[in-house]
Amino acid sequence: MTESVVMDWDKLRIFHAVADAGSLTHAGETLHLSQSAVSRQIRSLEESLGSTLFHRHARGLILTEQGELLFEATSSMNRRLETAAARIRDSEDEVFGELRVTTTTGFGTLWLAPRLTKLYERYPDLKIDLMLEERVLDLPMREADVAIRMKEPSQADLIRRRLMNIRIRLYATSEYLAAHGTPERLSDIAEHRLISQHEGAPQVAAGASLVQHLISQEIRSRLTVNHYFGVLQAVLNHLGIGVLPDYLTEDFPNLVRVLPDIESGEVPVFLAYPEELRQSKRVAAFRDFVTEEIIAYRKRKLVEPAT
Numbered sequence: 001m002t003e004s005v006v007m008d009w010d011k012l013r014i015f016h017a018v019a020d021a022g023s024l025t026h027a028g029e030t031l032h033l034s035q036s037a038v039s040r041q042i043r044s045l046e047e048s049l050g051s052t053l054f055h056r057h058a059r060g061l062i063l064t065e066q067g068e069l070l071f072e073a074t075s076s077m078n079r080r081l082e083t084a085a086a087r088i089r090d091s092e093d094e095v096f097g098e099l100r101v102t103t104t105t106g107f108g109t110l111w112l113a114p115r116l117t118k119l120y121e122r123y124p125d126l127k128i129d130l131m132l133e134e135r136v137l138d139l140p141m142r143e144a145d146v147a148i149r150m151k152e153p154s155q156a157d158l159i160r161r162r163l164m165n166i167r168i169r170l171y172a173t174s175e176y177l178a179a180h181g182t183p184e185r186l187s188d189i190a191e192h193r194l195i196s197q198h199e200g201a202p203q204v205a206a207g208a209s210l211v212q213h214l215i216s217q218e219i220r221s222r223l224t225v226n227h228y229f230g231v232l233q234a235v236l237n238h239l240g241i242g243v244l245p246d247y248l249t250e251d252f253p254n255l256v257r258v259l260p261d262i263e264s265g266e267v268p269v270f271l272a273y274p275e276e277l278r279q280s281k282r283v284a285a286f287r288d289f290v291t292e293e294i295i296a297y298r299k300r301k302l303v304e305p306a307t
Contacts (some may be wrong), residue, residue, distance in 0.1 A: 011045040016074040022060045079142040094126035099282045103148040106228030108132040146273045153272045160272040168207040171255040174253035176238040190217045193240030200225035206264035
């Protein structure tokens with residue numbers, strides 16, 4: 001009985017789709033099968049195993065304990081198949097196929113995404129799945145192919161490259177400063193509205209420390225947001241003085257730095273990918289593109305004081 005289940009790839013594939021979707025209907029749409037065909041295959045698999053794999057109720061399907069065990073196995077199989085497929089595709093000369101990139105919401109939205117036009121111009125058949133979240137995805141388990149993070153990854157079996165260092169600083173628009181005045185010393189910040197990520201939001205320790213230092217000045221008005229995109233939008237709309245990473249200044253030249261002596265410690269930015277993707281042409285293309293953009297960015301920053 002066990003042997004027949006192991007060899008029946010089609011039933012396992014259908015099971016995995018149903019478990020992933022939590023619905024026979026949605027799985028059928030993904031697999032281009034009718035709901036009844038999917039249901040028959042699941043019943044057949046349950047009969048061959050002698051176990052119930054799903055609890056069925058009005059809102060959908062929930063895996064049983066036995067179903068969880070099988071889903072864990074099929075997920076592992078999928079990851080291995082994806083890795084094999086990626087290696088096969090990357091044996092070709094062309095750069096194409098899907099590349100799953102994970103980074104923080106702020107960096108991905110405000111720095112990386114606006115630059116991807118150049119990458120697509122170079123490799124029009126590349127498909128990038130950009131996953132923006134503060135949670136650190138497991139690269140060795142192939143939750144993503146490449147990560148850009150604001151700290152050195154601690155996971156084993158990763159190739160990592162330090163891209164640059166950033167600092168968190170204070171910025172406002174010239175319009176806001178013209179209307180409310182420019183603070184000249186730290187204590188002056190108390191008379192302004194401070195815009196920052198709130199203390200409970202996931203963020204780098206250096207940024208959180210800077211915010212704690214600033215709010216100790218008994219700020220009269222605050223606006224807190226759960227990521228830098230919202231902080232930036234509030235600053236650009238002249239609501240106050242924002243706590244923002246310095247990589248934004250190139251793309252938003254209307255930002256004026258406030259209190260130049262006040263800033264966070266250095267925050268390293270790392271690019272990392274699994275050792276098994278060392279030969280991946282897609283990963284290499286993305287790595288080289290980001291590295292080129294960082295080098296160009298650093299060169300432009302060096303000449304900023306002279307402009």
